[in-house]
């Protein structure tokens with residue numbers, strides 16, 4: 001049971017935050033409100049009238065719009081085509097032509113009215129995620145709606161894009177719209193919510209106001225006290241495990257995304273890469289992992305040059321990899337949880353040989369990892385796509401930390417993960433470090449980098465601007481992230 005007699009009331013012109021740990025049932029509840037799932041019991045009342053939604057079409061007609069946790073846009077369509085999808089208008093009779101001009105105008109109109117800047121003619125796959133998120137909102141708002149559901153819209157946004165989105169939400173509220181806002185970031189909840197409802201394991205725990213402290217909210221969500229800081233002892237760095245020299249990597253458009261990066265990660269230390277998303281971090285990590293060609297420079301792992309080696313060989317050399325885009329690079333959606341847990345070890349004992357898979361061993365191994373990493377799933381044999389977003393992330397973390405590692409490359413390891421699981425994943429990364437593994441952590445959450453890194457390299461415009469100790473003041477790192485070095489600042 002994903003939702004167990006939940007009662008939730010949203011007032012007109014209210015921002016109502018919905019909090020709860022991974023798998024608590026937030027997306028399920030919203031899918032019911034949006035007509036994607038039918039409730040077994042209970043009712044939905046809109047403006048005093050009991051309604052029954054057979055599909056999202058009915059929900060939209062009742063004034064409800066939804067932006068889903070995972071992007072639902074068609075990458076090869078333009079913004080206007082995506083917005084029109086599902087509400088196509090034709091001219092020249094019922095078998096006429098798509099009215100693209102009207103669709104373009106609608107996009108321009110909506111984006112002006114709510115201050116959501118988007119270009120109707122851009123192809124969606126070329127847009128940064130922050131803009132794609134805006135397109136999703138424009139799409140929802142293009143159908144006269146009163147209630148907007150935002151399911152973790154900020155998980156993939158940079159802090160700046162997040163602030164912009166919060167501002168848009170305030171504007172919508174001022175225009176009389178109601179919003180249900182799902183997020184795992186308590187700071188955002190405190191910044192915009194009028195009321196907060198916490199759900200835990202499918203049940204409503206409490207509806208409260210934003211003056212509730214972050215610690216208390218975290219405890220309500222998880223059902224126990226959560227440490228919001230990370231416990232760790234000073235690092236004991238050993239030999240260099242990863243050395244990157246003069247690395248040059250191109251992005252999709254052939255531009256130099258990584259422009260001569262040098263870095264070194266030693267055994268038993270966490271090197272954190274801080275930086276605003278889109279400054280070459282993704283390309284740097286993909287090049288190290290053999291997923292993107294290195295144009296110049298070298299990657300040396302444990303004394304051996306592995307530049308442009310196959311990803312499989314790099315993983316086999318003792319590298320664990322938590323990719324930033326879990327659906328594209330971390331999981332096979334249609335495979336079961338158990339199968340996803342052995343994606344890089346299935347052809348080796350105890351799970352199998354070159355010829356056969358030992359399904360009993362795979363299932364037993366999966367049960368063990370599911371228990372250790374508290375993955376909430378109905379069974380090891382459930383398709384991984386049926387897990388909640390945060391639990392999908394935990395499957396990847398469990399898999400990558402399950403084998404002996406020399407190096408762990410963790411990109412945005414806690415994206416979309418609830419506060420209790422963030423605490424747990426951070427502890428696991430620190431424990432991995434204490435076992436002597438070198439850890440390269442890339443995160444756009446400065447708090448995460450400050451919390452677990454032993455040294456911090458700040459990346460901006462494809463270069464490492466500086467490498468600083470972990471106790472450097474956050475303002476100084478913030479300036480570096482914006483491309484301003486502190487020495488320059490000091491010059492009158």
Ligand SMILES: Nc1ncnc2c1ncn2[C@@H]1O[C@H](COP(=O)(O)OP(=O)(O)OP(=O)(O)O)[C@@H](O)[C@H]1O
Pocket residue numbers: 002020021022023024025026027028029069376377378386387388389390391416418
């Ligand atoms: N189609 C499905 N089939 C089977 N189980 C499902 C399906 N959809 C959701 N569930 C289960 O329902 C529970 C609630 O999932 P839901 O996606 O609502 O969680 P959530 O609160 O949104 O979590 P997150 O913060 O991780 O996104 C989970 O245990 C999930 O595995």
Ligand SMILES: [Mg+2]
Pocket residue numbers: 026027028069151388389
């Ligand atoms: Mg969800």
